[in-house]
Amino acid sequence: MSLARGKLNTPYTVNCVNTDHEDIREFLFTLGCYPGEKVTIISKLASNYIINVKDARYSIDEDLANAIMV
DSSP states (O other): OBGGGOOBTOEEEOOEEOOSOHHHHHHHHHTTOOTTOEEEEEEEETTEEEEEETTEEEEEEHHHHHHEEO
């Protein structure tokens, strides 16, 4: 399932980044969001997600959250 369908404060393991856009894939990799890494949704406001990856918090939009498969 995509991260956008995940629950708050539940740790998930990234399975893959499912997108045809190489720039989106590279951006998520720079955040540390790659297969095998733990990711947690801290909060969701409208279509913005605050996620925790490697003890750092990032704000991503719903398109990026849909590209992260957990």
